[in-house]
Amino acid sequence: FAFSDSRKFADNKVGLAIALATTHSPTQSQDNGLWGWSKNANFGNAWTPNGISVFSNSSLLTRNTASAVLQFKPSADVDVAVDALLINFRDQGIKRGFIEA
16 A cells, blocks of 8 residues: 655645555565584495474565655745654564474
8 A cells, every 4th residue: 555645835835745655565485404514424424414404484574654744945045844754664474394403
């Protein structure tokens, strides 16, 4: 969702712009790994891993944003602008998996 609007007031001497946006973004990922390499006598002293790790990650990114700009321009010599930005950000998730040694 996104919304924005801008308006002029007071004989075009005052301007106001606002914007709102929200995002909900799910993500899936996988992590796999081998670790702890050593020589294994059972395989002719070949290098073999001592363990593995397998994980699945599920997450949801939620972000809400609001911004505003107020501009005051009473003459060609004076131009004042004030802006504000608010961001509410949350990234939460679950990690599932195992480590085998």
